[in-house]
Amino acid sequence: MDWLQVVVLAVVQGLTEFLPISSSAHLILVPVLTRWEDQGLAFDVALHLGSLSAVVIYFRQEIWQMIASSLTAVKGNGVDDDARLAFWVTVATLPVCIVGFLLHDLIAGYMRSTLIIGLSLIGFGLLLGYADWKMRGTRSEYQMTLKDVLIIGGAQVLALIPGTSRSGITMTAALMVGMSREGAARFSFLLSIPVIVLAGGLEAVNLLKAPHLIDVPAMLVGALLSGISAYLCIHYFLVVIRKLGMQPFVVYRVLFGAWLLWFFHF
Numbered sequence: 140m141d142w143l144q145v146v147v148l149a150v151v152q153g154l155t156e157f158l159p160i161s162s163s164a165h166l167i168l169v170p171v172l173t174r175w176e177d178q179g180l181a182f183d184v185a186l187h188l189g190s191l192s193a194v195v196i197y198f199r200q201e202i203w204q205m206i207a208s209s210l211t212a213v214k215g216n217g218v219d220d221d222a223r224l225a226f227w228v229t230v231a232t233l234p235v236c237i238v239g240f241l242l243h244d245l246i247a248g249y250m251r252s253t254l255i256i257g258l259s260l261i262g263f264g265l266l267l268g269y270a271d272w273k274m275r276g277t278r279s280e281y282q283m284t285l286k287d288v289l290i291i292g293g294a295q296v297l298a299l300i301p302g303t304s305r306s307g308i309t310m311t312a313a314l315m316v317g318m319s320r321e322g323a324a325r326f327s328f329l330l331s332i333p334v335i336v337l338a339g340g341l342e343a344v345n346l347l348k349a350p351h352l353i354d355v356p357a358m359l360v361g362a363l364l365s366g367i368s369a370y371l372c373i374h375y376f377l378v379v380i381r382k383l384g385m386q387p388f389v390v391y392r393v394l395f396g397a398w399l400l401w402f403f404h405f
Contacts, residue, residue: 140182140357144175149361152186153193153368156335157328158376159267159307159388164256164395180346185358187339189365194328194335196366197373201329220281224329227283231292231309232333238296251301257399259302264392267311271385276317280326287316295330302396305334310385320380328373 148169155162169175195202201221205228208221218226283291294312298305306327313323379387 140175140178140354142357142360144173144178145182145357145361146364147173148178148182149186149189149364150368153190153365153370154372156190156369157194157306157331157372159304159310159385160392160395161256161260161302161304161307163251163301164260164304164399167251167253167256179354180342181353182358182361184339184342184346185362186365187335187342189362189367190369191332191335191339192362193366193369194331194373197370198325198329198332202332224281227280227288227326228329228333230285231288231295231330234292235295235298235334236337239299242299253399253403255300256302257396257403259300260392260396260399263297263303263308263311264389264396267307267314267385267392268389270311270314271320271389274317275314275320275323278318279322280318280329282322283316283318283326287313287318290316291326291330295334304392306331307388307392314385320384321377324377324380 148166151165151169152162155165170177201224204221205225208219209225212218212222291309291312294308295305297303297308306324309327309330310323313326314320318326
């Protein structure tokens with residue numbers, strides 16, 4: 140891998156992992172617009188590690204409090220808001236884990252087409268716009284009910300469809316059940332932690348089964364750049380949605396999806 144490829148892939152991964160614009164849609168453009176060879180599984184694992192580090196560092200105080208409160212609850216000393224939030228993250232993660240495990244081969248083999256990605260970008264982008272415009276409320280991630288969590292967790296399953304965007308669909312569902320923009324985004328980011336851990340773990344297992352040549356300097360730089368870009372993305376996304384809402388990302392999704400359909404199918 141040359142260094143330009145390392146930088147581009149790392150930054151694209153870091154930014155699109157958390158923005159509601161679909162990382163899969165953007166990553167398919169890299170081999171189309173360049174002549175780069177596949178970066179390999181080991182590099183993918185490194186990029187996921189960088190993204191994971193970013194969200195964990197950004198929410199380190201919340202995560203620590205969730206862990207401490209959960210341990211307190213296990214000891215029988217009562218359940219507070221932080222312990223409840225940790226439980227909600229766990230519950231909302233289960234559906235995508237189960238469905239992803241059962242349908243992995245179908246999704247990987249038959250659904251990763253530019254037609255599906257383009258239509259998903261447009262359709263789920265418009266749904267995000269509607270939820271942000273008409274359905275959003277004022278509740279934070281600490282004010283959810285079990286029904287809210289099950290709806291958001293069920294919606295996260297749709298992220299297995301390429302082009303949907305995991306962050307996009309979970310924010311959409313959260314807005315639809317009456318959460319605020321910031322509450323929806325923060326819960327979506329917390330939900331990303333177990334998902335990235337599981338996805339990265341699966342890639343790591345596959346890497347161990349079929350070892351690849353590992354470019355250690357490229358992996359280290361890729362993980363660092365992915366982490367930095369992801370951290371900045373989380374911070375500034377929360378700033379942007381307070382002022383502008385989700386509509387700029389809706390417009391981008393629709394235009395990008397339309398371009399993909401035109402470029403590949405017309």
